[in-house]
Amino acid sequence: MNEAAIRVYGADWCRDCRRTKKQLTELQVPFEYIDVEHDTAATEQAREISGRTNIPVVVYLDGSHQVEPANAEVEAKLRELSLL
Numbered sequence: 001m002n003e004a005a006i007r008v009y010g011a012d013w014c015r016d017c018r019r020t021k022k023q024l025t026e027l028q029v030p031f032e033y034i035d036v037e038h039d040t041a042a043t044e045q046a047r048e049i050s051g052r053t054n055i056p057v058v059v060y061l062d063g064s065h066q067v068e069p070a071n072a073e074v075e076a077k078l079r080e081l082s083l084l
Helices: 015-026 040-050 071-080
Strands: 006-010 031-035 057-060 065-067
Touching (some): 006 040, 015 071, 040 057, 040 065, 057 071
Antiparallel strands (some): 006 057
16 A cells, blocks of 8 residues: 555546545545546455445455445544544
């Protein structure tokens, strides 16, 4: 992972992906966005991480991940990691 604390696998057509990106941007939490629609290798990476085909897949610095998380779940994890 680069210097971003979070990696988000998603697609621009995905409403949940757009919501998660907006939340992280508004909270000023650095993240790397990986568009699975345009990167087939990333699609497979997201599937390997989550074991599912659902997006977004949010991967945290501690190696944990969430699939299709609600804003409250993302915020709780960010607080747990002291990123807020």
